Amino acid sequence: MSDKVVHPVADDVVSSQVAPPASVCQVLGAQKDRLARDPADLFAILYDELSEEPFLGYDAAQWAAEKSFRDEAEKFRVDFSRDARLDIDAIISMLQPHSDRSLLAALNGLNKILLAVHPEFDDADFRALGPMESIGSRYRRTGRLNSGDVRGLLVPKLTRPGRPPGPQKKADGFDFIRLLNDSGKIEFIRAGEDVDPAPPPNAGPVRVAFAPMLGSLADVSLVRTHRPDGADGYRLAPIANPVRNRMQRVLRSLDKSGAILAILPEGSLSEDLLEIWASELKGTAGNARRDGSQLRWILAGTGPCVSSDPPPNRAVLLHRYTGQPVFQQDKINGFTLTDGQIHSWGLAGELGNGMAYEDIQHGLSTIVCECNIGRIAISICEDLGRPAASGSDLQRFGLTHLFVPVFSQPLRKRGWERIGAEPHVFQVGTWVCVANSLVVGRAQGKAGPVNIALVVGPHSESEEWRYHHAIKKCVHPETVVCVDLRVP
Numbered sequence: 001m002s003d004k005v006v007h008p009v010a011d012d013v014v015s016s017q018v019a020p021p022a023s024v025c026q027v028l029g030a031q032k033d034r035l036a037r038d039p040a041d042l043f044a045i046l047y048d049e050l051s052e053e054p055f056l057g058y059d060a061a062q063w064a065a066e067k068s069f070r071d072e073a074e075k076f077r078v079d080f081s082r083d084a085r086l087d088i089d090a091i092i093s094m095l096q097p098h099s100d101r102s103l104l105a106a107l108n109g110l111n112k113i114l115l116a117v118h119p120e121f122d123d124a125d126f127r128a129l130g131p132m133e134s135i136g137s138r139y140r141r142t143g144r145l146n147s148g149d150v151r152g153l154l155v156p157k158l159t160r161p162g163r164p165p166g167p168q169k170k171a172d173g174f175d176f177i178r179l180l181n182d183s184g185k186i187e188f189i190r191a192g193e194d195v196d197p198a199p200p201p202n203a204g205p206v207r208v209a210f211a212p213m214l215g216s217l218a219d220v221s222l223v224r225t226h227r228p229d230g231a232d233g234y235r236l237a238p239i240a241n242p243v244r245n246r247m248q249r250v251l252r253s254l255d256k257s258g259a260i261l262a263i264l265p266e267g268s269l270s271e272d273l274l275e276i277w278a279s280e281l282k283g284t285a286g287n288a289r290r291d292g293s294q295l296r297w298i299l300a301g302t303g304p305c306v307s308s309d310p311p312p313n314r315a316v317l318l319h320r321y322t323g324q325p326v327f328q329q330d331k332i333n334g335f336t337l338t339d340g341q342i343h344s345w346g347l348a349g350e351l352g353n354g355m356a357y358e359d360i361q362h363g364l365s366t367i368v369c370e371c372n373i374g375r376i377a378i379s380i381c382e383d384l385g386r387p388a389a390s391g392s393d394l395q396r397f398g399l400t401h402l403f404v405p406v407f408s409q410p411l412r413k414r415g416w417e418r419i420g421a422e423p424h425v426f427q428v429g430t431w432v433c434v435a436n437s438l439v440v441g442r443a444q445g446k447a448g449p450v451n452i453a454l455v456v457g458p459h460s461e462s463e464e465w466r467y468h469h470a471i472k473k474c475v476h477p478e479t480v481v482c483v484d485l486r487v488p
Contacts, residue, residue: 452472
């Protein structure tokens with residue numbers, strides 16, 4: 001089975017290497033013929049040249065109020081629609097001497113042009129222009145608008161922050177996001193056309209399904225280990241038979257749910273179960289198509305999917321029809337169980353006494369996947385609660401959806417999961433979806449319904465510090481619950 005079915009961005013596209021300094025006019029002059037027909041690359045170059053200073057006070061806002069400034073920006077769009085090319089010589093003259101005002105006017109004009117290839121806008125006539133067709137094809141192929149001749153990424157902005165609006169900073173003023181990924185903690189990919197789900201009709205809600213799969217401690221192997229550094233560790237893995245026995249029934253329920261994507265919890269996947277999932281998905285694809293299943297992707301849980309010592313705690317996103325991976329994500333930050341948690345969670349019978357570190361091979365980076373339903377990533381349990389490790393980078397990428405499989409006590413409206421989700425919701429406008437099993441709840445002695453799904457997302461009334469939240473509960477490990485994620 002291949003590890004990924006994606007079109008990864010070349011290593012030199014998202015790079016921390018900065019080109020030797022040169023004036024922006026020299027850069028434009030050296031690439032004049034190419035940039036005349038590539039407004040995306042030109043936008044990226046000019047954006048990097050624009051300073052933050054005009055946005056620190058009133059300058060940018062005052063310029064935007066001037067008719068002459070707006071006319072300069074509009075002229076870009078009008079001229080490009082007529083000639084299907086940009087007058088680079090005129091732009092060089094406009095930028096001499098160096099002026100943030102002229103740079104901002106040019107960028108505003110290019111922003112209007114690039115809206116033709118933005119997924120949320122519809123300008124068929126403009127999109128049909130030769131250069132725009134080329135940029136649109138590039139985006140569908142690679143997930144980025146800029147070419148490999150310009151470092152970093154230029155991608156559409158697909159979210160609005162869930163916080164009340166305020167004065168705009170540089171990054172707020174455009175419908176596109178410019179990224180250099182200086183930390184190297186993010187790997188950006190584009191889902192292949194053969195596995196990319198169709199977007200919801202009429203920009204409708206994305207329905208996400210959850211199933212706990214694991215019903216009690218009898219469904220998992222939870223053992224204490226002794227690490228080479230002398231510390232105590234623990235390893236979590238599913239028992240194959242209970243999960244395999246539930247797989248067909250859960251999959252039928254998912255197919256009937258109307259969900260586009262399903263999320264299973266941490267600890268519910270292993271190397272053997274991954275092969276079984278792949279076979280089951282491929283073997284039932286014909287029936288799913290015939291019955292009109294909307295399900296396209298299933299995050300089949302996380303666990304030790306590779307025979308290594310220690311193994312990774314790996315999440316695998318599978319395609320419904322082929323059973324092949326769309327992409328996979330290794331847990332970056334292991335979770336430490338304290339002695340108090342071991343006892344309060346009812347795990348002392350398996351782990352005994354004393355603190356234990358999660359004994360895994362740690363991941364190095366987070367994958368961000370551009371696809372037809374948005375820009376998605378996976379954070380496994382503790383990774384959501386460690387923003388210093390990757391969270392701030394993820395926020396810069398403007399995620400639409402963040403999927404979080406966890407192994408934890410029953411989810412709470414105001415628990416650590418919501419606290420970890422809030423920065424993504426308020427600062428970016430990301431929908432954060434948390435999936436849990438029944439294991440810890442049952443180990444704690446809870447016999448009734450247990451909260452196994454939490455969704456936190458942006459509220460349509462962003463004038464207040466508000467957000468959407470939903471908690472779903474169930475009793476049985478095969479129960480499927482759904483949440484519709486609406487565009488605010």
